[in-house]
Amino acid sequence: MNLLNRSFLTTAAALLSFSSAHAQTALPSLTGDWSGTLMGTLELTAHLTDPAGGPRTATLDIPARHANGLVMQFTAPADSVYLRLRQPVAAQFAGRRSADGQQLTGEWQQGLRSFPLTFSRAGGAKAAGPNRPQTPQPPFPYQSADVTFKNEKASITLAGTYTVPAAMGPFPAVVLLTGSGPEDRNETIFSHQPFAVLADYLTRHGIAVLRFDDRGVGQSGGTQKGMTSADYTTDAQAALAWLRAQPGIRKSQVGLLGHSEGGTAAIGAAGQPAGPDFLVLLAAPGVAGDELIVQQSLALVGLNISDPAQLAALEKQQRSMTRIIQKTPDDAQARTQLVALYNPTNAPNTAAAMEAQYAVMVSPFYRHLLADRPAQTLAKVHCPVLALGGSNDRQVPAALNLAATAAGLKAAGNRDVTTKELPGLNHLFQTAATGSPAEYSTIEETLAPAALALIGDWIAQHTRK
Numbered sequence: 001m002n003l004l005n006r007s008f009l010t011t012a013a014a015l016l017s018f019s020s021a022h023a024q025t026a027l028p029s030l031t032g033d034w035s036g037t038l039m040g041t042l043e044l045t046a047h048l049t050d051p052a053g054g055p056r057t058a059t060l061d062i063p064a065r066h067a068n069g070l071v072m073q074f075t076a077p078a079d080s081v082y083l084r085l086r087q088p089v090a091a092q093f094a095g096r097r098s099a100d101g102q103q104l105t106g107e108w109q110q111g112l113r114s115f116p117l118t119f120s121r122a123g124g125a126k127a128a129g130p131n132r133p134q135t136p137q138p139p140f141p142y143q144s145a146d147v148t149f150k151n152e153k154a155s156i157t158l159a160g161t162y163t164v165p166a167a168m169g170p171f172p173a174v175v176l177l178t179g180s181g182p183e184d185r186n187e188t189i190f191s192h193q194p195f196a197v198l199a200d201y202l203t204r205h206g207i208a209v210l211r212f213d214d215r216g217v218g219q220s221g222g223t224q225k226g227m228t229s230a231d232y233t234t235d236a237q238a239a240l241a242w243l244r245a246q247p248g249i250r251k252s253q254v255g256l257l258g259h260s261e262g263g264t265a266a267i268g269a270a271g272q273p274a275g276p277d278f279l280v281l282l283a284a285p286g287v288a289g290d291e292l293i294v295q296q297s298l299a300l301v302g303l304n305i306s307d308p309a310q311l312a313a314l315e316k317q318q319r320s321m322t323r324i325i326q327k328t329p330d331d332a333q334a335r336t337q338l339v340a341l342y343n344p345t346n347a348p349n350t351a352a353a354m355e356a357q358y359a360v361m362v363s364p365f366y367r368h369l370l371a372d373r374p375a376q377t378l379a380k381v382h383c384p385v386l387a388l389g390g391s392n393d394r395q396v397p398a399a400l401n402l403a404a405t406a407a408g409l410k411a412a413g414n415r416d417v418t419t420k421e422l423p424g425l426n427h428l429f430q431t432a433a434t435g436s437p438a439e440y441s442t443i444e445e446t447l448a449p450a451a452l453a454l455i456g457d458w459i460a461q462h463t464r465k
Contacts, residue, residue: 171249174207184218205456215235236268387420
C-alpha cells in the first residue's frame with residue numbers, strides 16, 4: 001500500500017545509539033520462542049537460540065503461509081536485535097529488548113515498507129486485538145462472490161471478491177487497486193481492511209466492485225519478484241476487461257480506483273486502449289518518482305526533526321542516493337556506492353541494518369519507481385478523474401502531488417478533473433494527529449466517512465444514466 005514508510009536510517013540510527021550506550025551491560029539469553037502479529041493479522045513465531053558461547057541461530061514460522069523453519073540470520077549487539085530473512089523473500093526485523101526482557105519491540109522491514117512489530121516470549125501476556133468498528137460484518141444486503149480472472153499477458157490467474165448491489169441492474173462498476181508491496185484484496189494492514197470497507201460502502205450505494213489479491217498473495221498466482229508498476233498495470237487491465245464482461249454491468253461506466261502505487265497502475269491503464277471510463281486516485285504520486293522519494297523522506301523525518309541543517313543534510317543524501325541508482329545500471333556497482341553513502345565508516349551494525357534496504361534500492365521495482373514520470377502518463381488520460389489526498393499524508397504529500405496531478409491532466413486538455421486535499425487525513429485516509437505511519441495501527445477508524453462519501457458521490461454523479 002505504501003511506497004516507503006520510513007527514512008531508511010531512522011530505525012537503525014536509533015538502535016545504534018541505544019546500543020553504544022549500553023554496550024557494556026551483560027544481558028540474559030534470548031533463547032526461546034517469540035511470537036508477534038504483523039499488521040494485526042499475520043502471526044509470526046521466531047525460535048531463537050542465544051548461547052553464552054557459539055553462534056546464534058534463528059528460524060521463523062508463518063502458519064498462515066504454511067511456512068515453518070525459515071532460516072534467519074540472528075545478531076544481537078547489546079540491546080539491539082536483528083533477524084534477517086533471505087528466503088523466500090528478503091525481510092528483516094530490527095528491534096530492541098524491553099526492560100523486563102519479555103518483549104522485542106521494533107520494525108519488520110520488507111521491500112519498501114516497514115511495519116511496527118513486537119515479539120513476546122512464549123507464555124507472556126498477549127495484547128487484545130484492536131477494535132475495528134468499520135469492518136463489514138455479514139449478513140450483507142448485496143451479492144458477494146469469490147471469483148478468478150486471467151491476465152493473459154502475464155499468463156497468471158488472479159483471485160478476488162466481486163460484490164453486486166441487490167437491486168435491478170445494470171450497474172456502474174469499479175476495480176480497486178491496492179498500494180505497493182504484497183497486498184490482499186482487502187488491503188489489510190494492522191487488521192484494518194480499507195478495501196473491504198470501501199467495497200461495502202460503494203456496493204450499498206449502487207456500484208458493483210471488484211477487488212483482488214495481488215500477484216503471489218492469497219489465492220492469486222504469480223509472484224512479486226521483479227514486479228514493477230508496469231506489470232501491475234496489466235493486472236488492472238485484465239481486471240477491467242473481466243468486470244466489463246459481467247452481465248448486469250454498464251459497459252461504458254466501469255472505472256479504476258487506485259491507492260498510492262495502485263494509482264500509478266490505474267493511470268497507466270487509463271492512457272491505453274480500452275481504458276477505464278473514470279478514474280479515482282487516492283494518495284497517488286503526481287511528481288517524478290525520484291522527487292517523490294526525497295519529499296517523502298523529508299516529510300517522515302520532519303515528524304521528529306525540525307533543524308534545517310539536519311533536514312538539508314538528509315535531502316542531500318537522498319538526492320545522492322537517487323542519482324547513484326539512476327546513473328549506475330550495474331547492481332553490484334550501485335550497491336558499493338550506496339554502502340559508501342550510507343555507511344562511510346563501515347560500521348558493522350549499520351551494515352547489518354541496511355543490507356536488506358540496499359537490495360531493495362537496486363531492485364527493478366525501485367528503479368522503475370525512480371524513473372516514473374507521471375506528467376507523461378497523465379497527459380494520456382482523458383476520462384473524468386477524482387484525485388484525493390490527506391493533509392497529514394507523510395508518504396505521498398498531498399499538496400505537492402495533487403497540484404502536479406491536476407497540472408498533468410489539464411495540460412493535455414482534460415477538463416473533468418477534481419482534486420481535493422482532505423484535512424486531517426493520513427496516507428490511509430484515516431483521521432490522524434500527525435500522519436506518522438506509527439499511528440496507523442492505533443487509530444480505530446479505517447476510512448474517514450467524509451472520504452467514503454466523497455468517493456461515492458463523485459462516482460454516482462459521473463455514472464448517472
